[in-house]
Amino acid sequence: MPVLDHLRELRRRVIYILLFVALGAVLGWVLYPHTLHFLREPYCSVPQQYRYTQVGTGNCVLIYHGVLDGFTTRLKVSVISGAVFTGPLWLYQIWAFITPGLRKNEKRYTLMFVAASTVLFAAGMSLAYVVLSKGLKILLEQAGYGTAAQLTVSDYISFVTLMLVVFGAAFELPLLVIMANFAGVLSAKVLKKSQRIAIFLIFLFAAVATPSTDPFTMCAMAIPMVVLFEGAVVIAVIHDRRKARRLAEERAASHLEDDVASTIDPIPEALPARVDSWSDTT
Template sequence: MSLRDHLRELRRRLLIAALGVVAGAVAGFFLYDWVVTALAEPVMSYVDAEDRRLVGLTFNTVGQPLDLLIRMSLFVGIIVSSPIWLYQLWAFIMPGLKKTEKRYALAFIAASVPLFLGGILLAYWILPRAIHFFFGLNPEGTSNLIALDIYFTFVLHLFLACGAAMVIPVILVGINMMGLVSGKQVLKSWRGVVMGIAVVSALAAPGGEAITMFFIMAPLTLLFAVAIVMCLLNDRRRDKREAREREELLGATPVE
């Protein structure tokens, strides 16, 4: 495909993904009250054992409820439509793969959706623990009256970051299959990646709880390790195929 064809294909894939998010956002509109109640529950149910301080979520402007409705609907739309836009991502990558590699790509498509949703569930598990830790840092006699837009910005960033972190190793394997990065290059970066995972896990495990940090770090590290192994195996398979093709080409070349 020419560059123009690639750009045209990218535009088509992005359009389909956007339509999927919009359709999911319509569903999010009807689920708005339930979603907001579920995500606000860690704050609204917070009880300090030593001091029953004032805790709550507030609107600061007249138009803020509408802004929150739109943002939460889009958030639900991204989650609900994840099978659509993740498929579009892989559909854009797949034309650059060999026929044998496309079979593996289909498996990665099937893995991306549960991994993304698993990251969302991980973030939901982290959220109340994060709230309890941060509220525990309040000086005595102070309150926690948080603007809803600020609170839900924190929540959305946490959820999307965890979801993306679970999918990135799968995307990394896809990029390797396209020949844009080798398994050895991925392997060389393992120290920096593990360090980054440890930092993210420590930040997402407020209070420095070792067990919470482990539950966050373990699946991310395991996924990265699996991605490295698959990239190395794919490199070996590609090298053997290219060597065989060279031998066949040399064998078919007439000797003068």
Template sequence: MALRKGRARNPEGRMRLVEHLRELRRRVLLALAGVAVMTVPGWFLYTPVFDALQAPVLAVDDAALTAALIFTTPAAAFDMRVRVALWVATFIASPWWLYQVWAYIAPGLTRTEKRRSLLFVVAGVPLFLAGAVLAWLVLPNAIRVLIQFTPEGALNYMPATDYVRFVMRVILAFAIAFLLPLLMVLVNALGLVSARTLLAGWRWAVLLIFIFAGIASPTPDPWTMIALALPMCALYFGAVGIAALHDRRVDRRLAARDAELLGPEA
């Protein structure tokens, strides 16, 4: 009842700055709590996940290039398990923390806008995971290329914590990059940016995508960068296409409403 009265007094869901900050803190804490809970299955998934993470190094070692992961301190193995558990939890809990992002935005939206913006959660999870899968497909070749720079006669023994941190950052960078086109669709659905505006900056968008791909790419060769940049470009133009369809529907609806208001005088 109190919620209904509050909504009646404030139908647009407006909040003061302090209330926005409190709500933001609440959603961040809920997202972190979800990740913390998912560290429990992440802890028990450590062995198969770590085996998969070190597989590219073992494959290189089998190819007559000596390479191996080492633990340099007594606590390194425990620290590794905690890092991997949190990293796995981030992916398992992705529906939850993406929902928290949506829930923070939703109070200020109309009912129609809420339905449209829910796409952020529905499509965000597979896109996030697709970016991680692409990174995983690129990594073995990237690691092999990097290890080949080892001088002849030298041994490439890598601290396990440094190697896994490197792999986790690359995979997360790919995964987050795949969410950016979804943000474009979301801001268009909210009426903040038109498809024409998004398309007008396509040259800068492609340039920034390749710059990001060059920075996020784990190897200096151009093929890894292209493997990341091309799917992102395709997602960008796909997002522009979806935004254009949305704008066309909005224009038709506005035109029909104007014609109805003008009536016979038109």
């Protein structure tokens, strides 16, 4: 394609993605009360003496100060929920924009890419939700007994959603490594040599990317990422071995030994008509 056609195709895919997210945001707006209750649970699981409770009832509540804070929080949660609900649809749009530049044998991984990326992102978000309860307890208890956190709903939702998105995106690392290996960009030999550096970079990324600064949350992200990365290396090694074996068989078939008879078609094809003179060709 010319460059302008690529830009038009990119614009079309981006419009599709925005439409999918917008439709998902409508569903997220309707389901906002349930989503808020789900996101609030890690904070409410913190011991009562370290969090703010409603006077008279003892219920776990989040507060806000500005008039528009409630609306903007609901809008933010709805859009993020819409992106999560429609994840397989916009992931397919990204892959559909990439596939025209791939070979036929690489295009067959479309379904695997969409399914694996969805599962890995959901697994990362699930782990983040589990870690949030422990991480918040550790962070809020650092102020000591006799203090309580009075969190605003906007700050808390921003912290939680950032945590979920970062964990989900981090779990896509092994899929990117495998896809780079299948495309021939990253070999298993290079991956095996750089394992120690990769593990160090994973822990460094976890320390920087996690919104909280506690080592528990960092290790909760880094250790599963290391396990997934090692699994990706194993898959890359198996893939490269099969590829090398297939290439060796093709090379052996195209270069026969001197004592091996080559296959000959018993019915030869007809030769093209002979051109007798220069005038016939003109």
